[in-house]
Amino acid sequence: MSEEKSLNFLEEIIEKDLENNTHNGRVLTRFPPEPNGYLHIGHAKSICLNFGLAKKYNGKCNLRFDDTNPTTEETEYVESIKADIQWLGFQWDEELYTSDYFDQLYAYAVKLIEKGLAYVDDSTAEEIAAQKGTPTSPGVTNSFRERSMQENLDLFSQMKNGDFPDGAKVLRAKIDMKHVNMLMRDPVIYRIKHAHHHRAGDKWCIYPMYDFAHGQSDSIEQITHSICTLEFVPHRELYDWFIEKLEIFPSHQYEFARGNVNYTVTSKRRLLQLVKENFVESWDDPRMPTISGFRRRGFTPESIRVFWDKVGIAKRDNVIDFSLLEFCVREDLNKIALRRMAVLDPIKVIITNYEEGKTEFLPAENNPEDEHAGHRDIPFGRELWIERDDFMTSPPPKYFRLGPGLKVRLKHAYIIECTDYKTDENGQVTEVHCIYFPESKSGEDKSGIKVKGTMHWLSSAHAQSAEVRLYDRLFNVENPASEEGDFKDFISEDSLKIISTAYIEPALKEAAMQDRFQFIRLGYFCLDKNSKSDHLIFNRTVGLKDSWAKEMKK
RNA sequence: UGCCUGAUGGUGUAAAGGUAGCACAGCAGUUUUUGGUACUGUUAGUCUUGGUUCGAAUCCAGGUCGGGUAACCA
Numbered sequence: 001m002s003e004e005k006s007l008n009f010l011e012e013i014i015e016k017d018l019e020n021n022t023h024n025g026r027v028l029t030r031f032p033p034e035p036n037g038y039l040h041i042g043h044a045k046s047i048c049l050n051f052g053l054a055k056k057y058n059g060k061c062n063l064r065f066d067d068t069n070p071t072t073e074e075t076e077y078v079e080s081i082k083a084d085i086q087w088l089g090f091q092w093d094e095e096l097y098t099s100d101y102f103d104q105l106y107a108y109a110v111k112l113i114e115k116g117l118a119y120v121d122d123s124t125a126e127e128i129a130a131q132k133g134t135p136t137s138p139g140v141t142n143s144f145r146e147r148s149m150q151e152n153l154d155l156f157s158q159m160k161n162g163d164f165p166d167g168a169k170v171l172r173a174k175i176d177m178k179h180v181n182m183l184m185r186d187p188v189i190y191r192i193k194h195a196h197h198h199r200a201g202d203k204w205c206i207y208p209m210y211d212f213a214h215g216q217s218d219s220i221e222q223i224t225h226s227i228c229t230l231e232f233v234p235h236r237e238l239y240d241w242f243i244e245k246l247e248i249f250p251s252h253q254y255e256f257a258r259g260n261v262n263y264t265v266t267s268k269r270r271l272l273q274l275v276k277e278n279f280v281e282s283w284d285d286p287r288m289p290t291i292s293g294f295r296r297r298g299f300t301p302e303s304i305r306v307f308w309d310k311v312g313i314a315k316r317d318n319v320i321d322f323s324l325l326e327f328c329v330r331e332d333l334n335k336i337a338l339r340r341m342a343v344l345d346p347i348k349v350i351i352t353n354y355e356e357g358k359t360e361f362l363p364a365e366n367n368p369e370d371e372h373a374g375h376r377d378i379p380f381g382r383e384l385w386i387e388r389d390d391f392m393t394s395p396p397p398k399y400f401r402l403g404p405g406l407k408v409r410l411k412h413a414y415i416i417e418c419t420d421y422k423t424d425e426n427g428q429v430t431e432v433h434c435i436y437f438p439e440s441k442s443g444e445d446k447s448g449i450k451v452k453g454t455m456h457w458l459s460s461a462h463a464q465s466a467e468v469r470l471y472d473r474l475f476n477v478e479n480p481a482s483e484e485g486d487f488k489d490f491i492s493e494d495s496l497k498i499i500s501t502a503y504i505e506p507a508l509k510e511a512a513m514q515d516r517f518q519f520i521r522l523g524y525f526c527l528d529k530n531s532k533s534d535h536l537i538f539n540r541t542v543g544l545k546d547s548w549a550k551e552m553k554k
Numbered sequence: 555u556g557c558c559u560g561a562u563g564g565u566g567u568a569a570a571g572g573u574a575g576c577a578c579a580g581c582a583g584u585u586u587u588u589g590g591u592a593c594u595g596u597u598a599g600u601c602u603u604g605g606u607u608c609g610a611a612u613c614c615a616g617g618u619c620g621g622g623u624a625a626c627c628a
Contacts, residue, residue: 191626548589
């Protein structure tokens, strides 16, 4: 018996349309990025929504590149966007480009002129802005508005033919200069731009504006539900006006609230700054909120999909806790990550009663959450590495780790007891001496000894070296963009910590790019894309929940 | 200032006039060869003022607060 999950407002709209047979049972959505940058976590919400809705209602979802501004768009972005969508686990029905509709869009504009609903305006951008008025004062008309249909037709044709320089003229819809909605005050619908288009090449020197491209493209594709974010609400009136006047397929626009996550920024401008000014390494730096950044960081597509699913769809402004994202990756990774041991900050342990030169191979399960994950054998010997944090010369109460006279279990191995330790001239511990209890071997413990703590470790004779990169949130304030001053002043100093001399267990030599690991007691890790077989680099996706650290803070 | 839009625990999201629920976070505990996982319990909420109604988070009116909006960007 499955719990009935309530519908969000978009699902309700679709189900009602399905019920009324509004589009003959057809559901067609679209994801319409402008190829002028990399996709970020916020885009992922829109992707999950549009593709998710199509999937749920047996419909289709198109990928349409909204490439109407040749000066900002590049093929590089097209490729990265496609890769990101597919990585997230979605496949579009058709791959389309607004630029492929330029001929049709031009014909629509001509139709508007013929209907007396558009005119060529010679005013400068400044003049047009001034004539537009303000939200509280109506705009005024100019003499160009009264041009004859034939003159408009000729002029628009000349614009298309490249007879005028950039900015000399624009085509405007003739609506109402006194309209309360500023967007309806004779919006510019075509501008002159002698620019090379990443796809259309040099065929065009006039390009349609967003409002004269988006809705029309939806209509051409017969999109049934055109879903966008809240800031486009005022555009809907224009969207509907064009569809009505052009007498084309009535697509409808619906708006939802974009998802914001705290401790990060998602504006294109700021993301670009982080990259260009080298605050991060690249667009896919694991600290970036880009989809490629999350991918490199080790996030799974599943975790991001689940994240947005848990957040839900609504129309109110929101800021989602980063901790929900962390929860979602941990939840997924816990199920699939192979358990391995690594020591990031090593300190030597010598088992004084263990035979010198002897090596034992101990079986260790790969994943306690997955009985089919099997096991590997890990080497044990007289000299080991343990984490420096796991030893204290004078431990506080409830410290279930090593200290003089204390016993702990070494994971998958024996119980040991600390008998002595050595320090250097600074008092820094250099060596911990222990004895082990042969009877206490993991899986066949007959020692009867009970210990509270279990620690990870590595045989120093077998441990391999690797570089480990620890990432944390990029900013140390919840909303860097709204903070006084430059948002870059709030970049956290702890966002990246590189450990160039970590030790890892031998099995990790075999690590592959797609593998996910849990370094026991440390967190989830994956190989970085720059990792080489003779220089392994691991990225920490997210740490484990650490209730001991929390306890210590009290 | 005009128009549009929204308001439910710390956060996100449900409840379509009839028990304010779920998740994250927090707190407490149980289990545990990861101070992980799993499990249990628990703290905490309907912006405000009126009205309609047997009954209002929900409907109505006023107010308050938040967001959007005045590119030849999308």
